[in-house]
Amino acid sequence: xxxxxxxxxxxxxxxxxxxxxxxxxxxxxxxxxxxxxxxxxxxxxxxxxxxxxxxxxxxxxxxxxxxxxxxxxxxxxxxxxxxxxxxxxxxxxxxxxxxxxxxxxxxxxxxxxxxxxxxxxxxxxxxxxxxxxxxxxxxxxxxxxxxxxxxxxxxxxxxxxxxxxxxxxxxxxxxxxxxxxxxx
Numbered sequence: 001x002x003x004x005x006x007x008x009x010x011x012x013x014x015x016x017x018x019x020x021x022x023x024x025x026x027x028x029x030x031x032x033x034x035x036x037x038x039x040x041x042x043x044x045x046x047x048x049x050x051x052x053x054x055x056x057x058x059x060x061x062x063x064x065x066x067x068x069x070x071x072x073x074x075x076x077x078x079x080x081x082x083x084x085x086x087x088x089x090x091x092x093x094x095x096x097x098x099x100x101x102x103x104x105x106x107x108x109x110x111x112x113x114x115x116x117x118x119x120x121x122x123x124x125x126x127x128x129x130x131x132x133x134x135x136x137x138x139x140x141x142x143x144x145x146x147x148x149x150x151x152x153x154x155x156x157x158x159x160x161x162x163x164x165x166x167x168x169x170x171x172x173x174x175x176x177x178x179x180x181x182x183x184x
Contacts, residue, residue: 033072033153033181033183034072034074034152034153034181037181037182037183038106038107038181039107040107040110040184041105041107041109041110041111041112042069042112042181042182042183042184043074043105043106043107043179043180043181044104044105044106044114044116044179044180044181045103045104045106045177045178045179046060046062046101046103046104046114046116046118046177046178046179047060047101047104047175047176047177047178048060048099048101048120048121048175048176048177049099049120049175050079050173050174050175051120051121051173051174051175052171052172052173052174053121053167053170053171053174054170055167055168055169055170056128056166056167056168057121057166057167057174058098058121058122058123058125058127058128058164058165058166059078059120059121059122059165059166059167059174059175059176060101060118060119060120060122060164060165060176060177060178061094061096061098061118061119061122061124061125061162061163061164061165062101062103062116062117062118062157062162062163062164062178062180063094063096063116063117063118063160063161063162064115064116064157064158064159064160064161064162064182065115065116065117065159065160066115066116066159066182067159068159069115069182069183069184070156070157070158070159070182070183071116071156071157071158071163071180071181071182072153072154072155072156072157072180072181072182072183073151073153073154073155073156073157073163073178073179073180074150074151074152074153074179074180074181075148075149075150075151075152075178075179076088076148076149076151076165076176076177076178076179077146077147077148077149077176077177078141078146078147078149078165078167078174078175078176078177079141079145079146079147079173079174079175079176080141080143080144080145080167080169080171080173080174081143081144081171081172081173081174082143082167082169082170082171082172082174083140083141083142083143083169084141084167084168084169084171084174085138085139085141085167085168085169086138086139086140086141086147086165086166086167086168087127087128087132087135087138087165087166087167087168088135088136088137088138088149088155088163088164088165089132089134089135089136089163089164089165089166090134090136090155090157090161090162090163090164091125091126091127091134091161091162091164092160092161092162093160094124094125094162095124096117096119096122096124096125096162097119097122097123097124098119098120098121098122098123099119099120099121100118101118101119101120102114102118103116103118106179115182118178120176122164125162125164127164127166128166136155136163137149141167153180153181157180163178165178
């Protein structure tokens with residue numbers, strides 16, 4: 001006679017989870033660095049409000065102000081009412097200027113605040129004038145769409161550096177969100 005058990009979840013000290021299902025198979029799902037950063041209160045989102053940008057405006061820029069941790073970009077979401085090319089770049093030595101953006105902790109029970117300076121309609125950088133010498137990537141953005149760029153932490157912004165997102169075409173409504181996390 002066989003007895004069957006309900007599925008059980010086992011979470012180890014590292015946060016990795018294993019599920020033992022009813023037919024005695026074990027499944028393991030490791031926790032990503034981003035997932036762990038959310039749990040630890042080290043993951044944040046920075047979002048600009050929709051506004052009317054000129055061509056080559058930096059819609060949103062985030063500067064890493066953490067002396068000891070790099071900022072890893074997990075994803076970028078961009079939208080525009082006009083077809084444009086999006087330019088995602090890194091720069092440094094910038095005096096940030098524009099509309100202040102507050103980073104929102106993705107772990108709402110965490111008391112941590114973002115160690116960053118973020119500005120929408122940022123005007124202090126000269127990346128476009130320098131020809132985007134540290135261009136991370138560019139892509140085409142269709143009119144009246146929102147596009148998500150999943151980079152999985154691959155864009156790493158060290159202390160004092162800025163990640164910025166520009167659109168090359170003037171629009172009447174554009175917005176950008178940058179989601180990322182600090183390493184330990």
